[in-house]
């Protein structure tokens with residue numbers, strides 16, 4: 612297969628680290644979103660809508676194939692929050708100096724779940740991926756990863772809520788897994804496998 616250009620329509624370097632290598636191995640010439648690409652307004656109400664909005668914005672403006680990932684964490688004890696607002700969850704919380712956005716999100720999540728027992732801390736990551744190519748029908752797929760929210764942060768790998776998200780079978784957080792081990796279990800790994808199967812099926 613001749614490598615075809617595919618732009619990863621994301622500014623999230625955690626997603627780029629997980630997606631770049633398997634897409635390149637599949638045969639895509641994977642490129643990053645140009646630095647000067649304008650901010651894309653994610654005004655959809657579902658992961659699916661936002662993934663398509665992001666991929667379409669890039670594919671239409673640059674005239675090449677673009678893949679986007681819209682993802683987030685649903686916590687049952689919080690009625691499914693933060694959901695599509697996962698990246699912006701703690702924007703309404705006072706920042707602590709030197710703290711990253713991910714650290715603040717995790718601090719808020721722990722505070723909101725204070726007093727909630729382990730059995731009630733069920734949660735899942737969801738990921739929707741869209742591949743938009745100007746001349747083809749859109750591909751839209753998704754994947755989920757069921758688990759629990761822990762009481763303490765553990766692990767150094769991954770990004771976002773990974774240090775708090777415990778895989779029930781491995782009994783490790785997402786941040787304690789290698790990139791490959793996380794992709795074998797995760798919402799993103801499942802969505803990507805479905806996306807690549809669909810690309811192959813359509814022979815594009």
Ligand code: ITT
Pocket residue numbers: 620621622623626653680681682683684697698716736769770771772773785797799
């Ligand atoms: P782009 O829109 O540029 O792709 P973003 O970070 O704003 O980047 P989303 O709107 O899809 O992307 O928000 C996803 C958030 O959900 C992300 O910032 C994390 O907080 C969380 N998240 C998604 N997948 C995750 C994962 O594998 N591990 C930990 N947290 C994850």
